[in-house]
Amino acid sequence: MTLPTFEPAYAKVNLCLFLGPTRADGRHELLTLFDSLTLADGLEVTPGPSGDRVVCAGVRGPNLVADALAALRAAGWDAPGLRVAIEKRIPVAAGMGGGSADAAAILRLAPRLAAVDPDVLAEIAAGLGADVPAQVDPGPSIGTGAGEVLQPLAALPPYAVLVLPQPFPLSTAAVYREADRLGLARTSDELSALHAELTAAVPDRLPDGLIVNDLQPAAVSLAPVIENALQAARDAGADRALVCGSGPTVIGLYTGGGGLERAAAAVQTLRASYPRATAAGAVGRCPGGVLDPTPNE
Secondary structure, three states: OOOOEEEEEEEEEEEEEEEEEEOOOOOEEEEEEEEEEEEEEEEEEEEOOOOOEEEEOOOOOOOHHHHHHHHHHHOOOOOOOEEEEEEOOOOOOOOOOHHHHHHHHHHHHHHHHOOOOHHHHHHHHHHHOOOHHHHHOOOOEEEEOOOOEEEEOOOOOOEEEEEEOOOOOOOHHHHHHHHHHHOOOOOHHHHHHHHHHHHHHOOOOOOHHHOOEOOHHHHHHHOOOHHHHHHHHHHOOOOEEEEOOOOOOEEEEEEOOOHHHHHHHHHHHHOOOOOOOEEEEEOOOOOOOOOOOHHHO
């Protein structure tokens, strides 16, 4: 084991998110296409003076990294005490899986610090939240179940995104409740048909008709100002604009070669109205890669 170390925590994007019926456990069946973006938090891991400590400037409340470490310890992981300092770049409570990305990063790092059974690691990841398993192994995946059952994919066709964070959070639970109120859930048969269509299409292409977020009407219903950001992304040349996950972050999708340059140009156009706007590309399937913040600037 070598310390100190640095581990990137990649934001996730849902290039599609189809909402299915409610399960017996109260969660919804989902069909989603996850991918990992170069927009990333960073975890600096150093020896802890006594036990584990997680610090994240500017973010209060429970932290999934602390939960991940506690679960690892309970499973017998015997790395020495750690101090984990999180540098936040992923918008908080914004539908991009920032907390899940941080937890996934510490789980990805854990086997390099002390032995841990891969099955135990997978169980811990699933127990921390539906977004965590997909982010332990960065790269594109089709997610089913509640999003935690993964079918990893090879790299998708070239694309980049314009990221437009909003100046307010949006509760995931509240968005799902609003989706239920609006009756947005699809039937199991619809979800199965979409699954077959999506599986046949990727990774070779991103069909325009599948770039859909069923939670978007619920997010816009709760925060109508989101529609302004969607229109701003369209006006800035995005091929498609959609709410990311449960929102409120909006992404503009720029497909094909030169997508990152187009997204970066849109950032410059929109930065006066959206000061935290950024452009990001896809990470590809490269677990444990080195964070390069350049594409996000």
